[in-house]
Amino acid sequence: MTARRVLLPADLQADAPPAGSSVHAFSGLTMGTSWSVKVAAPAGALPRHLASDLQQQLDTVVAQMSHWDPGSDLCRFNRAPAGTWCELPEAFYTVLSYALDAARLSGGAFDPTAGALVDAWGFGPDPSARFDSPAFKPPAPSELTDLIHAKRAGWSDIQLDGTRRRALQPGGAQLDFSAVAKGYAVDQLAGHLHGAGLHHFLVEVGGELRGAGMKPDQQPWWVELEQPDAAAHRETHAPAPLLALHGLSVATSGDYRRYFEHAGQRLAHTIDPRTGWPLRNGVASVSVIHAQCMAADALSTALGVLGAEDGLRFARLHQLAARFVCRDEAGFVEHTSPAFDAMLD
Numbered sequence: 001m002t003a004r005r006v007l008l009p010a011d012l013q014a015d016a017p018p019a020g021s022s023v024h025a026f027s028g029l030t031m032g033t034s035w036s037v038k039v040a041a042p043a044g045a046l047p048r049h050l051a052s053d054l055q056q057q058l059d060t061v062v063a064q065m066s067h068w069d070p071g072s073d074l075c076r077f078n079r080a081p082a083g084t085w086c087e088l089p090e091a092f093y094t095v096l097s098y099a100l101d102a103a104r105l106s107g108g109a110f111d112p113t114a115g116a117l118v119d120a121w122g123f124g125p126d127p128s129a130r131f132d133s134p135a136f137k138p139p140a141p142s143e144l145t146d147l148i149h150a151k152r153a154g155w156s157d158i159q160l161d162g163t164r165r166r167a168l169q170p171g172g173a174q175l176d177f178s179a180v181a182k183g184y185a186v187d188q189l190a191g192h193l194h195g196a197g198l199h200h201f202l203v204e205v206g207g208e209l210r211g212a213g214m215k216p217d218q219q220p221w222w223v224e225l226e227q228p229d230a231a232a233h234r235e236t237h238a239p240a241p242l243l244a245l246h247g248l249s250v251a252t253s254g255d256y257r258r259y260f261e262h263a264g265q266r267l268a269h270t271i272d273p274r275t276g277w278p279l280r281n282g283v284a285s286v287s288v289i290h291a292q293c294m295a296a297d298a299l300s301t302a303l304g305v306l307g308a309e310d311g312l313r314f315a316r317l318h319q320l321a322a323r324f325v326c327r328d329e330a331g332f333v334e335h336t337s338p339a340f341d342a343m344l345d
């Protein structure tokens with residue numbers, strides 16, 4: 001048995017929750033997945049409608065940024081004719097401008113306009129075009145080429161106007177925030193809790209996490225890094241590391257979350273926008289630890305697309321704490337960045 005590895009943030013502050021605190025748990029559904037929040041506080045310190053306030057925060061993110069809800073502001077942007085400047089609500093504008101930065105930073109590996117490719121591979125909202133529908137056919141190479149080059153505007157064609165909080169639809173750009181919106185939503189919930197005077201909590205949306213402060217027993221919020229189930233059962237592979245989520249977020253992008261098998265290949269829901277194909281680089285999961293969950297979310301997706309070699313170079317350059325679990329003939333092999341290694345206790 002290999003010993004369990006433990007990751008600690010550089011600055012652990014011993015600010016325990018107030019005397020008389022216990023853990024209060026809240027949960028619900030959002031973005032086709034679930035959310036959960038644990039708060040360490042005295043019962044009397046909780047606002048009366050905390051659960052519905054948290055749900056309301058998430059509902060706002062969905063109303064603005066869901067590409068599954070035709071009534072969302074994002075779908076309105078996607079439908080706008082070429083050359084339209086669309087005024088955007090604040091949260092949508094914040095996520096779009098961050099997503100365009102992440103696209104630039106990653107050379108388009110993270111691509112908030114990957115929506116048309118995601119749909120073509122059967123991972124979009126249309127049930128009749130889904131990979132598990134009997135009518136589904138994987139896209140032909142010529143269709144992928146059209147989607148990438150000829151018929152579709154991409155992230156670099158979208159212009160922002162910060163003074164009037166609007167964005168230019170260049171024509172046919174299909175935004176899909178699935179790789180960043182969960183992280184953003186986690187940050188929103190964390191911000192709401194801090195605003196309510198609650199500073200000891202663990203927030204999770206669809207597996208992306210952010211923690212602050214401590215539990216009543218003065219332990220930090222310990223979480224296990226997510227990885228493919230099978231990876232933990234290989235004798236060759238160490239158990240998933242434990243992370244003290246203290247003033248930190250962690251997000252994981254993985255090929256085991258949504259995928260289908262086609263012609264003996266695993267085709268998962270993360271697409272390399274540069275080739276138009278689902279990832280074929282052996283990456284099974286990537287976790288990124290970051291102060292901001294929106295960044296952890298987008299960058300874990302970007303690193304998955306970049307693959308272990310380029311992804312580790314990127315992580316080194318940007319001092320990102322990242323862990324890759326890759327499939328190889330022997331099973332799974334792990335690669336970690338220097339900033340990740342520096343957190344190992």
Ligand code: AMP
Pocket residue numbers: 109110111112114118123176177178179180252253254269270271272273297300301305
């Ligand atoms: P995540 O689990 O955060 O990696 O997000 C994956 C989801 O983001 C997929 O289900 C797609 O909807 C979308 N997506 C797929 N590939 C990309 C990409 N290269 N960049 C941005 N979003 C993507």
Ligand code: MG
Pocket residue numbers: 178179180251252253296297298299300301
């Ligand atoms: Mg992501």
